[in-house]
Amino acid sequence: MNATHINNMNYKELINIEKLPQHISIIMDGNGRWAKKQGGTRIFGHQHGVKPVYDVVESSTEIGLKFLTLYAFSTENWNRPKIEIDALMNLFISTINKELKKLIENNIRLLVIGNINLLPKNVRNKLLLSIELTSKNTGLTLVLALSYSSRWEILEAVKLIASDVKNNIIDAYNIDENTFKKYLSTKEIPDPELLIRTSGEFRISNFLLYQLAYTELYFTETLWPDFTKNDFYKAIYNYQTRERRFGMTGEQIKNSTR
Numbered sequence: 001m002n003a004t005h006i007n008n009m010n011y012k013e014l015i016n017i018e019k020l021p022q023h024i025s026i027i028m029d030g031n032g033r034w035a036k037k038q039g040g041t042r043i044f045g046h047q048h049g050v051k052p053v054y055d056v057v058e059s060s061t062e063i064g065l066k067f068l069t070l071y072a073f074s075t076e077n078w079n080r081p082k083i084e085i086d087a088l089m090n091l092f093i094s095t096i097n098k099e100l101k102k103l104i105e106n107n108i109r110l111l112v113i114g115n116i117n118l119l120p121k122n123v124r125n126k127l128l129l130s131i132e133l134t135s136k137n138t139g140l141t142l143v144l145a146l147s148y149s150s151r152w153e154i155l156e157a158v159k160l161i162a163s164d165v166k167n168n169i170i171d172a173y174n175i176d177e178n179t180f181k182k183y184l185s186t187k188e189i190p191d192p193e194l195l196i197r198t199s200g201e202f203r204i205s206n207f208l209l210y211q212l213a214y215t216e217l218y219f220t221e222t223l224w225p226d227f228t229k230n231d232f233y234k235a236i237y238n239y240q241t242r243e244r245r246f247g248m249t250g251e252q253i254k255n256s257t258r
């Protein structure tokens, strides 16, 4: 099989629907570099980053994925120029305005993780309304990480736990992984089995640090605006070819699936 063949491969057909991950998370990266290559502004790049968002959401509903988390805006992104931040906030609002009806029709539940108190009031209110209106949906749960960073999330959890210990609501000696998870913003969400990062960067960038403990990592050179449904299926196919060992030996895994 030559390289052209591989590029033309229809990865959706190769996916084993019986062995889908429950939760895929994506670090959507490369909008700025994509725009530069086109001779456009960074904002132009973000505008072209919306189509792949639609595509991965649509693909996820097509194959029956349960959870999809998209890293849309990090705590560190607040340090970007104001004009870029404003443009991103407008993109979030306009996309939700356009798509809310479709989310409801397609049985998609919207959740947001992150410090939403830092978001402009109109963005925050729109998000809260959309979360409320889709809260009963039972299909895909689409999680937007907005104004999110993992260290922020872990510190928030520590503060809440400290307060509950002080008020005798929980006992410090009985805190285990299950207790800790309940204080994270992902309390209703299983850990991702697969993390995809686009644009050829090999970093986690303060994203789901606690939840990624056993996650399979998939990096692609493709810049986010060029990321297609087939690229998404390819990442899932690649995940399905791996052996997940959770610290055990390959032999133990083989015996347990016999």
Ligand code: FPP
Residues within 6 Å of the ligand: 028, 029, 030, 031, 032, 033, 034, 042, 046, 047, 049, 050, 053, 070, 071, 072, 073, 074, 077, 088, 091, 092, 095, 144, 199, 224
């Ligand atoms: C990273 O690329 C991308 C972002 C910080 C923003 C992501 C936003 C979108 C994809 C727009 C639409 C999203 C939704 C949820 C409607 P970068 O700017 O860091 O690119 P660079 O590393 O090439 O500079």
